[in-house]
Amino acid sequence: MAKVMISLPDELLARVDAQASEHGSTRSATLRQLAETGLGERRRRLAERMIALEGHAGAHGGNAVGDLKASRPE
Amino acid sequence: MIFLDASVLLAAEDTEDREHDSSLVLLRTGDVATIDLALYETTNVAIARWQDPAAAARLRARIWTIAELGTLIRVDGSLSEEVARLAVESRLSAYDAAYVAGARRLGAVLASCDRRDLVNAGHAQLPSTLGR
Numbered sequence A: 001m002a003k004v005m006i007s008l009p010d011e012l013l014a015r016v017d018a019q020a021s022e023h024g025s026t027r028s029a030t031l032r033q034l035a036e037t038g039l040g041e042r043r044r045r046l047a048e049r050m051i052a053l054e055g056h057a058g059a060h061g062g063n064a065v066g067d068l069k070a071s072r073p074e
Numbered sequence B: 001m002i003f004l005d006a007s008v009l010l011a012a013e014d015t016e017d018r019e020h021d022s023s024l025v026l027l028r029t030g031d032v033a034t035i036d037l038a039l040y041e042t043t044n045v046a047i048a049r050w051q052d053p054a055a056a057a058r059l060r061a062r063i064w065t066i067a068e069l070g071t072l073i074r075v076d077g078s079l080s081e082e083v084a085r086l087a088v089e090s091r092l093s094a095y096d097a098a099y100v101a102g103a104r105r106l107g108a109v110l111a112s113c114d115r116r117d118l119v120n121a122g123h124a125q126l127p128s129t130l131g132r
Helices: A010-022 A027-052 A064-070 B006-011 B020-029 B037-049 B053-069 B077-089 B094-106 B115-119
Strands: B002-004 B032-035 B071-073 B109-111
Touching: A010 A027, A027 B020, A027 B053, A064 B006, A064 B037, B002 B006, B002 B020, B002 B094, B006 B020, B006 B037, B006 B053, B020 B032, B032 B037, B032 B053, B032 B094, B037 B053, B037 B094, B053 B071, B071 B094, B077 B094, B094 B109, B094 B115
Parallel strands: B002 B032, B002 B109, B032 B071
Antiparallel strands: none
8 A cells, every 4th residue: 555645724624633533533434435425426426427417429420430530641 | 446548438438349348348437547638639539439418428528527626737848758769668649658657656556448459468357358
């Protein structure tokens, strides 16, 4: 596991430490859990937005790779 | 995390592409990344070849969503060196090498519909393979 040095405002660090204390956890584990939660939430929102863009695709010949390569200059 | 090349994004907009459904499945995972090159490549195809501005707008929206909530790699000095190295050593086009280099930077699997140049060469996997 990588060790990193990060900068946090004092107030934010105090909130992290309070959260860690409340759950009998460490600062490191709490930050890890918050990062996982935050990234998971972003992933969920990204998925929702991708789904919202569905339902409008058209028929374009079924050759995405060929179209892509043909549009690249030699 | 799955790194998408432009062909996967395009297949998601082409109902006739055999990877259409699988490409949508990958996008729905929300755990995706790509490189800024994809914006120019997909716009080029949607506008110049498909003549479908609405598809171009949706492709743009997908890529900006990845930039906002996922990971969008932007070219820099070290990536451009890696692209040039891959292009020479693996005999890839600079375009394909950019996607391969971007995926490697993130330690992600590259998804592509390009069987000939990327999948068969072991650089990428088809969306239908990854979605199994």
